[in-house]
Amino acid sequence: MDLSFILFFFVKGLEISSPIAFAALGAVFSERSGVVNIALEGIMIVTTFTIVWAAIALHSIWLGVLFAIVAGSLVALIHAVVSVTFRVDQIVSGVAINIFAVGLSRFLSQKVFGQETQTPTNAYLFPQFLGINSMAFLLIPIALIGWFVLYRTVFGLRLRTVGENPEAADTLGLNVYGLRYAGVIISGALCGLSAATLFPSQWISGMTAGRGYIALAAMIFGRWDPVGAVLASLLFGYADTFRIMFETKIPIPGQFVQMFPYVLAVVVLAGMVGKARAPAADGKPYEKGED
């Protein structure tokens, strides 16, 4: 095993981790505001389609990612309207969006490209760096910015307050609904970056393959913390990279090797029992004023 192979393993791992990590980072913002965002999977389906569609249509991957961020935010907005304003159970809203996203992406693909399950190849790609999609290198700075925003800014303090005790936030004159909308929309926007790092050269129905859910697991393993969530995503991402690169080289049946990342996820989460503490008001709709 030479040095360049090891280097490649490390950068490839970063690339494979990125879609999960950006979504996990988004989940942190949503959940710290008190909204469980299981819709991440659906939002990723929409953003992965949008980035390819916009890049092909507008001949620019940069416009593609911009549109993906906007599309992610809009789908998240639906989740916010349904679960924050109308106080529908957040899981139900999220599942509905996930189902809706599958249909919507296929419908649009059929309308725009004449084929339901995949788009043509997109030739407008991000520049490569060290042999991988350069967008993946944004992950570390964005994680640090996320940490800074959450713990060192007024917005972050208020967002966390709303996730812990919306009633207290209300009595302090904070805008509970506004802050929760912000948290959810940030999570949608970050799913735009997930799309940028997943596979922007072509959209295929089902390509997200549950990464939105893995991102939620990573966020829990990362204890609802931006840096923790990204580190957990890296663990899952590198486990997957290991599988991809060594599957054919070890004398264990492939099926077992493929199970590795998922078994790891289960073991890791089981080990977390009693240690992780969700924001106190996470998942609970809040009704303002006169009750």
Add this chain to the structure above:
Amino acid sequence: MSETLLEMRKITKRFPGVLANDRISFDLLRGEVHALVGENGAGKTTLMKILYGLYSPDSGSISIKGGKLSIKNPKEAINSGIGMVHQHFMLIPPFTVLENIIIGEETQKFGILNEEKPAEKIRGLMEKNGLIVDINTKVEDIPVGIQQRVEILKILYRGAEILVFDEPTAVLTPQEAEELFKTFRQLTAQGKGIIFISHKLDEVLEIADRITVIRKGQVVKTLDGNEASKSLIAELMVGKPVLLEVKRPDVSPGRVILEVRNLDLKDYRKIAVLNDVSFTVHSGEVYGIAGVEGNGQTELISVIAEAAPIEHGDILLDGESVVNWDVRKRRDAGISHIPEDRHKYGLLLPFTLAENLTLGMHHKKPFVNSFQIINRKKIQEHARRVISIFDIRTPSELTPALALSGGNQQKVIVARELSAEPKLLLAAQPTRGVDIGATEFIHNQLMEAKKEGRAILLVSADLDEVMSLSDRIGVMYKGKIIKEFTREETTKEEIGFYMMGEKEHARN
């Protein structure tokens, strides 16, 4: 004549089916403590929520320092100089003290938090008011009494002049309550006005300059602190004379029902929470445990009632060791338990009264048949009977427990535990946060149980309650019963002395 800080005139607020506030007028002067008393549901909380902008009144007006205004939300209330310490603290446990104080009033530059300047301001406030807290600790790591200081600092930080305290002493020990009153005096000396909502009439009499009594949404009377007496206030609150002294039946104690022998228990830090505790409770006797909260009372109850494991010692019920029995076996053998936290351990809030009143007996006939299938009719019959005996105010036995007032919820628990006809009743804080009428009722029920020959172990943070109900009193300090008295041979002052851990030879 001091300046009028606040004037609420003819405030009316109607909820579907209830007139919560009926032309209530209330004012607050600079430098005074104005107590607002009334039974649960009398309309105190509604009035304060209107003041704080959480409700809007149907009619009436509010003026602050002579200027009329309408308060539409808490932000406007804060800006008008109103601060509220809520009964359930509005703190974020995992945040630091500093963060809790500044939320919503942050010092910032380009949205980035500055913690230096607020810290300085908070230190100033702490010194001025004698409210010392480590501002970098997390709130979850500090005791309740100190958490309350954080709440007070929070409203002072916002420059409040009208301070509302909603039952602030409900969660405090007598000593902490004294500290709080010291703070009250310091604040009023600075020209602030305090609205003090409380059930505890002794405290109201001690601290209030004026006392406004409300009942069923109306002001009954505003009294001068000097001209008021406990029985007068109680009568105005309830609408009829109230017996503040409990009538104790003359029962001579029978055989030993509960015997606790040399109990030892350590907590996870290996600190002794129960230390060689031994005592007995006889049938027809009330044994009261006095002590500042957190000296092992909770643990003592939990090893007897909840089968929490012990390290050493023995617990005998009617001569038989129960240490290795699970909770059901203990209950079936005749141990009943009124838990100190009624919401957490006493009730299933969304369940109906019928279900709540059967809990713990639900597996026995006649509530189930031989195949353990629940007989709803029997459960409801039982509930209706108990509801009428214990005078539980509820629309029906199918009402969920959460719809009842605190006093009635507590009556549900007392009713359930006594209807099991126990040999031993463990009563932990049986009247905490319960209004006068329900307290009187619960006390009478406990005396009734004593008359029937049941053994009662009473734990209460309210020393008056321990003194008035108990035949014998054990004072608990640092996990040990350091002194035992019969009721006749001691005084409140003497017990208070032992509660602070003083040794006998230190007295003179």
